[in-house]
Amino acid sequence: MDIRSEVRYVAAEYKCTWLGSTEDTGGPYCRLRGQALPGAEVKAKCLIPDLATMCIDAYSSLARGQDAIQSNSTDAFPWLLESATQFENLGETDNAILAYVKAIEFANKNDLIRKAYDFFIAARLVYEDGIAEEDPALNNASVLEELLSAGTSMIEKAQSLAERAPTSEMQAELKAAVLGGVTLKKAETESKLDTRDLIISHGRSLYTKKGEEYKDGAESYIKSGMVKNAVTLACMGALADLMLGKPKDGMAYLTKVAAESEDTQVFNEHPCFEWTKLIFKALINRDENLMITVNKTFLEIPWSFKDDREFARRVMESVERRITA
Secondary structure, eight states: OOHHHHHHHHHHHHOOTTEEEOTTTOOEEETTTTEEOOHHHIIIIITSHHHHHHHHHHHHHHHHHHHHHHTTOTTHHHHHHHHHHHHHHHTOHHHHHHHHHHHHHHHHHTTOHHHHHHHHHHHHHHHHHHHHTTOGGGGSHHHHHHHHHHHHHHHHHHHHTTTSTTHHHHHHHHHHHHHSOSSOOOOOOSOOOOOTTOOOOOTHHHHHHHHHHHHHHHHHHHHTTOHHHHHHHHHHHHHHHHHTTOHHHHHHHHHHHHHHSSOHHHHHHOHHHHHHHHHHHHHHHTOTTHHHHHHHHHTTSOOSOHHHHHHHHHHHHHHHHHHHO
16 A cells, blocks of 8 residues: 555545645645655554544644633643643654643743743653653754753743742752753752642643542542542543543443442433543544533533543543544
């Protein structure tokens, strides 16, 4: 099968409407990315359904994040985080780092120094892992230069916010993070201020961590006999698997935890459980019409926490993009 046939095969079999052929050469062209693609990349990614889906998610989320930045909206942060995570899943280390750099720069612009620091830590960890694995994508020095530039801007911003009590320690940590060795270590400072409120998020590992937390919480509630409280947590745990590109694992977990619960009926009657099953069904069957029911059911869920609702909403929008792309 030549490359032109492969492009047509992808479009027909996997409904990859973003992939086409250039008019002059007939070679593969990605409209989503706005560029011609080498045949090797098409074979390695576009012919694999899960990777093609992640690719669409990564670039779509990046575009949504960029739109939010232009509108000066903090909605940019979850979109850029999702984009970076999917780029990590794809093995595009350089693009993951650059997505984080956009988040750092936007946080700096809005004086959100701690959020910028979170994203810098995430980007640095991706870079360190890439170096350890000898990722050829990092041979381009511009990636490191952009990360260092964003880190330097972060230090300057921290200095301009020196009136805040925790900032002196933050400045030292930032300088150590940007200018230090490969291993990130907390700088020694005279201040002994409590920094437990500093939350570090690192892309793909964030969803892994969230999934573990949700599943552990669900297990604890079930053991305590509070099955109703466990349903939403179990559903969010399954959705974390979906965001990591593992929908089969997520569905298997959800089925297992519901079956092993002492009160399966509570799971079956909970609107969040029904909604989550619909999400997986819509994705597996690529059912665009079913998404109408998914969106309607989402509004009927009695959310206890805003963070859970926001997480679920982002998953729902991600699935909808996959189906309609």
